[in-house]
Structure formats: C-alpha cells, structure tokens
Amino acid sequence: MLEKVDLTKNISKEEYKKKMPELEAKLGRLQRECKAMGIPVLIVFEGFGAAGKGLQISHLIQSMDPRGFEVHPVKNETEEERMHPFMWRFWTKTPAWGRIAIFDGSWYRKVLIDRFEKRTKTKELQAAFHSINSFEQQLAEDGDLIIKLFLDIDKKEQKKRFDKLAKNKETAWRVSQGDRERNARYEEYAAMMEDMLFETDTEYAPWTIIEAMDRRFATVKIYTAVIKAMADHIERVKQQKDERAQTPEDSAGNEIREIAGEADAQMKELQVSILSKADLSLNYSREEYREKLEKLQKKMEKLHGELYRRRIPVVLGFEGWDAGGKGGAIKRLTEKMDPRGYVVNPTASPNDIEKAHHYLWRFWRAMPKDGHVAIFDRTWYGRVMVERIEGFCTTEEWKRAYREINDMEKDLYDAGAIVIKFWMHIDKDEQERRFKERQENPEKQWKITDEDWRNREKWNLYEDAVNEMLMRTSTDYAPWVVVEGNSKYYARVKVLKTVTDAIEKRLKEE
Secondary structure (H helix, E strand, O other), X not given: OHHHOOOOOOOOHHHHHHHHHHHHHHHHHHHHHHHHHOOOEEEEEEEOOOOOHHHHHHHHHOOOOHHHEEEEEOOOOOHHHHOOOOOHHHHOOOOXXXXXXXXXXXXXXXXXXXXXXXXXXXXXHHHHHHHHHHHHHHHHHOOOEEEXXXXXXXXXXXHHHXXXXXXXXXXXXXXXXXXXXXXXXXXXXXXXXXXXXXXXXXOOOOEEEEEOOOHHHHHHHHHHHHHHHHHHHHHHHHHHHHHHHHXXXXXXXXXXXXXXXXHHHHHHHHOOOOHHHOOOOOOOOHHHHHHHHHHHHHHHHHHHHHHHHHOOOEEEEEEEOOXXXXXXXXXXXXXXXXXXXXXXXXXXXXXXXXXXXXXXXXHHHOOOOOOOEEEEEOOHHHHHOHHHHHOOOOXXXXXXXXXXXXXXXXXXXXXXXXEEEEEEEOOHHHHHHHHHHHHHOOOOHHHOOHHHHHHHOOHHHHHHHHHHHHHHHOOOOOOEEEEEOOOHHHHHHHHHHHHHHHHHHHHHHO
C-alpha cells in the first residue's frame, strides 16, 4: 500500500490560504451537527515519527469548539495501564455522545512501536489485531464515527526532520533513541506499518493515507478527509432515522414476519434447555455446609494472597434469578479475602453518563488490575437479558452483543485473567417462597420490589434468553457455571469450590 503513495504531492501557499477558510468553517459546522445529533467521533493520528502528527492536530482543533473535544497523547504505558488488558486504557477514553476524542498515537502502538521493540511477541500479533478490530467494530456498530489518518513520509525526510529537531535545545527532547533506531531500520518498520494497515483497514474504520512531505498539502487533506467522513456519517444517520420513521407495512412483509415467528417458536421447542438439566434437589446439611465452607474459605484466603503475589487478575460475574442467592454467595466468597485486593461492583440501571457511552464502557472501567479480583453482582449480560426482553435495546443490538461480549472476555483472558460467570439457578416455586419470606421480614423488605414480582410474569421469556446466553457465551476461556441454588448451602459451597479450583489450576500452569 505505502509503496504506491505519491509523496511528491504539494500545494502552494496561495492555494492553501484560499482553501483553508472554507474548510475551517465546514469543520466547525460539522462538529456542532455531530454534537446536536449525539454522534461520538474518534480521530486517530498514526504514522512515521516526525511526520507532523502534533502539528496537524494543532491545526485541526483550531476550527473546533474546545468544549467539545479532548486530545489524548498516547505514549508508553503507565504502571497502572500495564496492569490491565492493553485495550483498557482506550476503552476508558472513548468519547460520550456528541463529543470528539483525538488520539495522538493510539491502540496501534502495540502492533507498531511495541512490536518493533519486541515488547509485543510475534505469537501475540493476531490476538492484538483481533482486539483492535473488535474494539473499532463495536464502537462503529454503536454509532461512533472512527476516522483513522496515517501520515506518511520517506526515510530521508524523516532523518532531516529529526536532525533539525535535535539541533534546537528546545525541541531536542522530542527525538528519542527509539526514533533514531526506527529511522535507521526504516524499511523494517515500514513493513510493520504495511502489515498493520492491511490487517485493520476495514469498512467500518478505514485508513486514509496522508502524504505528509508537504505540510500544507497534509493539512488540507486531513481537513478534507475529516469533513467528508463527518458529512457522510451524518447523512447515513439521518437516512437511517428516516427509514425507521417510515417503515411501511406490506402484506408480503407481514407474511414473512409471521413465518419467521412460527419458525422461531418451533426452534425453541426443539432446543434443549441447559437450565432444565440442573438438579435443584442437590443439598448439604447444616453440618456439611459449615465444614466445607470453613475449609474452602481458608483455602480462598491463601489463594488470594498468591493471586496478588503472582499478579493474576480475576473477573467473576454473577447473574441469576431474583432472590437466586447472588449476594449470599458473594458474601461467603469474600469473607476471608483481603478487602484491599477485591472490589464488588453492584450493577444497576445505567446512569446518564453511562448511557452516553457504549454499554461495555462502564464494565471496562471496573476491570481489575493484575493481582486483583473484580466481582460483578449482575454484569454486561444485562444486554442479552433485561435489555433484550424489556426493549431497552434493538434486536440488532442484543444479537451482536454475544460476539462483543465474547471478544471482551477473550481480551481479559489474553491479558492473563481468570474469567468465570455464575448463573444462580432456582425454580419458580423457590423464588416465590423467598419473595414472601422477604416481605414478611422487616430486615429483608428492602430486598423485594414490585418490579421483582412483575419480572416473574416474564419467567419463560427470561428462561429462553438465559438458555441462549449460556449456549452462545460459555467458552473455554470464560465458562458459565450453572449453580443449583434451591439450597443456599449447596450454592455457596459450589461457587467457592469452583473459584478455588480455577485458581489452583492456573497456579499450577504458571
């Protein structure tokens, strides 16, 4: 790709002065339009060192309202960032609806500079490319506009610019030994650039090559590329809204929908229910429970220390029926753990800030650093359960969520995390008994709401959704464990044993 780029392109000073006022005015209008329509925009600047990324970002933002954007310079990872999956620091910087995030360097560092310096191993490359493409696809499908700009200069021009910067004591700090090394091995690094462009040039997040030998030409092309991408995206969003508003009914369409509905119902009858296989009669006596609990909690206490010492992160997700025993299981699991080494994240309905981001954003922010444990009392699986059933997201959104969730959990696993998800399972009669017990106990009345009773009316819908969720998202790297929970004693012991067994297995593999 890069060998076909014509780096001789340039623009005169007069032509530049003629074009820029109009481009600047258009960019300002488009920023306001994106804000009004709630469109998040990510603008990524990548390319060769000394190609002018910082200068071009400075030019670009002159035409924007500074209240609507944020620039993120991406350098070496901090200690905190190194202790998380590599996409964590970028997920946490994704813009809210209507805002613009500009990246000077980006998530591509892992497959460029880090690869060149051998911090990213060859065997890790494909996983890194997959994580990057998945990240961009998830944001794009959620409505974000991703504009990726690659600034290209040749080896001779790069060295010339490095030498000029190095001669000035005020700019010499900008030229590192790594910059010099990449210039000396320009062809090798350029091949890595080619590889990156090939692997990540997608329909939902395409690359635009910027010929950056002439800085005026580069500025005009960057403005033009950003303006075109914004205008095209705004037009697509408007068109999609118009199409949704019209949606004319026709007899053929109704007939097809009826056929699809009948086929869906027949498929549900033919599918095997995972939940139906759970033996809810499993039980422990009080004495058995106390004996097993004490033994497992002592083991968990010791293993928690080993997790910290060996810097192994753990992610535990708890889902289940209302009154299924999530809180009780979490309490017994953490009772002997060092409170400085774990966090329990209760997941409620998203607030306004969380709603203004991709639904996975708030969960990425809560992921543990190496050696720590993150426990989620309800999780990202709300997307394919309550949001699906209550209509809080579209059919298209919850259907693609299975892939998005699997990809996120794979990122956690690839970063060294132990990932386990628990479905706390009880039957409908046991749930009703627990609901009534809560209502009659003043100390537990806060646990029961009218919404809990309403959800019982949709038991069958939730059961179908749970079975599909378990089938589509139980993987070898992030398995689902169905916990037979009619007996609280049995459920608590099974959770503890599952977690300690998984940790012991990992420690033996280390």
